[in-house]
Amino acid sequence: MFTTAVRGMSSMIVKRPWKIRLPKRLKGGFIEKWGDYWVTVAQDYKEVAYDVVKDSRKQPFKASMVMSLIAGYMYAVKTNPDEMEFQDTLQRYMNESAMLSEKIRNKEVDAHFNYMIDCYNHGLVRRLSLGFCSILWVDNYSKVCGVFKSRCEYLKPRLLTFHERIMDVGFLGSWWIIDKKMEEFDINLEEWTETDAEIR
Secondary structure, three states: OHHHHHHHHHHHHHHOOOOOOOOHHHOOOHHHHHHHHHHHHHHHHHHHHHHHHHHHHHOHHHHHHHHHHHHHHHHHHHOOOOHHHHHHHHHHHHHHHHOOOOOOOOHHHHHHHHHHHHHHHOOOEEEEEOOOEEEEEEOOOOOOOOOHHHHOHHHOOOOOOHHHHEEEEEEOOEEHHHHHHHOOOOOOHHHHHHHHHHHO
């Protein structure tokens, strides 16, 4: 009985529209209209919140999945790395690689690092932020370049070949391609080939 009464009162509170009480001299003017507008907005949000809570109680598994997706997306947006973090990571990895001998370092990783540094020196690196992740790609010309080819819309990078220009992908606070390459920066495949040839 008590639970039914509480539910009835809560539904009445949600359905009953709010009203701002103003003095007679302020009624019918701009202040009343402005206040009624925001009261209507607040009432709509209140009804939406009430419906969300009501539906989540009926379907708790679905509600937990939706909340998990929303929380995961918000975390990805918050940890979306920027270009400054990529430059710091690149510089740190290059310093670690420079501490090893050339006979030990992976030449493909060194070539990739040198290519990225060269692109930065020429101002070709661009960052595309998708909110929850970032994409670093290489453009044809620098932004300060004023030649015709760099300004012509028909000579811009094409969408079909855009994947060939991707330098790295940032997601969840990390740059995945450069991190993957750094796993084998101290493995020189040519060194093992020369050793096998000498043994044979």
